[in-house]
Amino acid sequence: MNRQTTQGGHADGTVGKALEVMDRVAARGRPVRFAELLAESDHPKATLYRLLQTLTSQGMLAYDEARQTYAPGLRLVRLAHAAWQQSSLAPIARPYLDALSEQVGETIHLAQMDQGQVLYVDKRNARRPVEMFSEAGKIGPGYCTGVGKAMLAFLPPDDRAKAVNMQSFFAHTAHTLTTPQALTEELAAIRAAGVSFDREEHEPGIICIAAPILSSAGRVMGALSITASTQRNTLDGLERLRPALTETAEKIVEAAETWQFPD
Amino acid sequence: MNRQTTQGGHADGTVGKALEVMDRVAARGRPVRFAELLAESDHPKATLYRLLQTLTSQGMLAYDEARQTYAPGLRLVRLAHAAWQQSSLAPIARPYLDALSEQVGETIHLAQMDQGQVLYVDKRNARRPVEMFSEAGKIGPGYCTGVGKAMLAFLPPDDRAKAVNMQSFFAHTAHTLTTPQALTEELAAIRAAGVSFDREEHEPGIICIAAPILSSAGRVMGALSITASTQRNTLDGLERLRPALTETAEKIVEAAETWQFPD
DNA sequence: TCGGAAAGTTCCAAATAATGAAACTTCATT
DNA sequence: AATGAAGTTTCATTATTTGGAACTTTCCGA
Numbered sequence: 001m002n003r004q005t006t007q008g009g010h011a012d013g014t015v016g017k018a019l020e021v022m023d024r025v026a027a028r029g030r031p032v033r034f035a036e037l038l039a040e041s042d043h044p045k046a047t048l049y050r051l052l053q054t055l056t057s058q059g060m061l062a063y064d065e066a067r068q069t070y071a072p073g074l075r076l077v078r079l080a081h082a083a084w085q086q087s088s089l090a091p092i093a094r095p096y097l098d099a100l101s102e103q104v105g106e107t108i109h110l111a112q113m114d115q116g117q118v119l120y121v122d123k124r125n126a127r128r129p130v131e132m133f134s135e136a137g138k139i140g141p142g143y144c145t146g147v148g149k150a151m152l153a154f155l156p157p158d159d160r161a162k163a164v165n166m167q168s169f170f171a172h173t174a175h176t177l178t179t180p181q182a183l184t185e186e187l188a189a190i191r192a193a194g195v196s197f198d199r200e201e202h203e204p205g206i207i208c209i210a211a212p213i214l215s216s217a218g219r220v221m222g223a224l225s226i227t228a229s230t231q232r233n234t235l236d237g238l239e240r241l242r243p244a245l246t247e248t249a250e251k252i253v254e255a256a257e258t259w260q261f262p263d
Numbered sequence: 264m265n266r267q268t269t270q271g272g273h274a275d276g277t278v279g280k281a282l283e284v285m286d287r288v289a290a291r292g293r294p295v296r297f298a299e300l301l302a303e304s305d306h307p308k309a310t311l312y313r314l315l316q317t318l319t320s321q322g323m324l325a326y327d328e329a330r331q332t333y334a335p336g337l338r339l340v341r342l343a344h345a346a347w348q349q350s351s352l353a354p355i356a357r358p359y360l361d362a363l364s365e366q367v368g369e370t371i372h373l374a375q376m377d378q379g380q381v382l383y384v385d386k387r388n389a390r391r392p393v394e395m396f397s398e399a400g401k402i403g404p405g406y407c408t409g410v411g412k413a414m415l416a417f418l419p420p421d422d423r424a425k426a427v428n429m430q431s432f433f434a435h436t437a438h439t440l441t442t443p444q445a446l447t448e449e450l451a452a453i454r455a456a457g458v459s460f461d462r463e464e465h466e467p468g469i470i471c472i473a474a475p476i477l478s479s480a481g482r483v484m485g486a487l488s489i490t491a492s493t494q495r496n497t498l499d500g501l502e503r504l505r506p507a508l509t510e511t512a513e514k515i516v517e518a519a520e521t522w523q524f525p526d
Numbered sequence: 527t528c529g530g531a532a533a534g535t536t537c538c539a540a541a542t543a544a545t546g547a548a549a550c551t552t553c554a555t556t
Numbered sequence: 557a558a559t560g561a562a563g564t565t566t567c568a569t570t571a572t573t574t575g576g577a578a579c580t581t582t583c584c585g586a
Contacts (some may be wrong), residue, residue, distance in 0.1 A: 023342070114337040236371075313544080
């Protein structure tokens with residue numbers, strides 16, 4: 001029972017430290033040099049060096065000899081396949097997303113919570129279906145997205161408070177909620193309404209309606225959203241899609257709770 | 264310099280052991296109980312228990328309290344997104360896969376090698392595009408798939424010999440090559456031909472033509488294949504698609520070697 | 527081409543974390 | 557209640573990790 005509530009940073013044992021390094025490499029979004037990592041890490045040179053060696057020899061990182069850079073390794077892709085299939089709502093929700101996509105014709109996101117952030121696990125585009133990993137696996141902020149707010153709103157009070165405090169508020173647009181107070185009030189309104197809206201809070205011109213996916217016990221399993229641009233739609237227009245949205249969310253819960261792994 | 268050539272299993276340090284446990288959980292393909300893992304592991308109970316605790320608290324595993332089972336965690340999905348984008352050929356190859364898909368109208372796979380196995384990193388279906396993680400991240404055998412043989416054939420001799428010995432041959436069909444000798448001969452033929460064929464070696468009724476993706480220095484970067492069923496096509500029919508296939512492979516190399524991460 | 531500095535790698539005694547046998551707690555059955 | 561299988565905790569022992577410093581290589585400018 002060794003909880004570190006301090007700043008997102010966990011670190012039990014050697015494994016924790018190694019994974020923290022993994023995260024840093026992944027967060028860069030491009031190949032990184034040893035020195036770059038060293039600069040932002042508080043490990044001594046030798047320690048960081050050996051952590052990177054271990055991760056590389058394990059296939060968790062790929063080392064490019066020519067450029068002397070590290071990048072996340074392909075072993076992760078293999079592991080993630082299993083994670084996506086087993087631990088995400090995506091495989092169960094797929095047919096319902098397909099149906100909803102056909103019905104409403106707008107962009108749809110399926111998201112879950114991971115470590116206080118929004119993790120997108122599936123998507124349908126208005127025209128072309130799915131865009132692979134380029135969307136699944138992407139993360140987003142909790143306080144200024146429809147799915148983020150929908151999930152935060154229905155978290156148990158303690159977790160919700162914790163999650164609200166973990167947000168690092170940034171005014172992406174003039175409509176972004178930028179204080180814990182404003183967000184807390186908004187979340188109460190969302191609980192009352194049952195759905196959340198993104199009123200151009202994350203990107204100008206982009207609006208969305210989102211619904212939480214709640215287990216029958218009331219636990220937040222994820223969230224589902226329909227996104228549109230202000231050029232082609234309005235908040236009222238999205239409000240009209242609410243029944244389709246919440247019905248889909250309900251079907252997903254039902255499917256998830258019925259689902260049993262075969263022997 | 265502590266190499267373990269023995270059976271795919273590496274294990275440097277604690278991190279290695281933890282990741283080996285991760286692999287075992289992922290390999291099951293369904294939630295696993297502690298006892299199941301204990302039975303197939305050679306760690307003592309307490310050790311395995313703590314490894315699982317660490318991985319769980321790190322978000323690498325998800326623990327289902329109700330069922331008392333472990334499954335790969337969502338943190339992996341996040342990390343894999345970065346890996347797929349940065350370390351796989353998929354993002355670079357995408358436009359070329361799209362074009363090839365449109366041109367030939369058959370199923371297309373893009374694969375890379377990971378730890379002696381074939382790792383699929385992208386796919387196009389005949390009709391509907393892409394199927395998310397359910398295909399990307401999947402692994403397959405090297406000795407009886409078109410992409411596997413294409414990559415094995417062009418590996419440096421030492422690596423090739425090692426990889427051939429790592430295969431665990433199983434006669435999926437009557438056409439499967441089931442000995443290292445037969446495979447080695449086939450690989451020589453593939454080197455001479457420049458492309459490989461799957462002659463119903465993995466699944467009855469499924470054939471394919473595959474080409475390696477070789478860097479200008481001759482290093483194996485991945486492989487590309489066009490798959491068809493014997494009902495709708497023949498090996499000769501696939502042979503006719505060879506120019507389109509190899510041209511696409513060349514375009515991908517070119518794009519990959521030109522590609523530079525922006526500052 | 528040469529010097530110098532920065533980047534990357536190795537060493538080893540000290541510090542720390544992992545180990546695992548055994549004892550203990552649960553919880554579902556008989 | 558009694559049994560036992562599954563899961564959890566303890567703690568002295570053991571093995572791994574640590575990090576300062578020395579060493580080697582690479583890069584760059586004069």
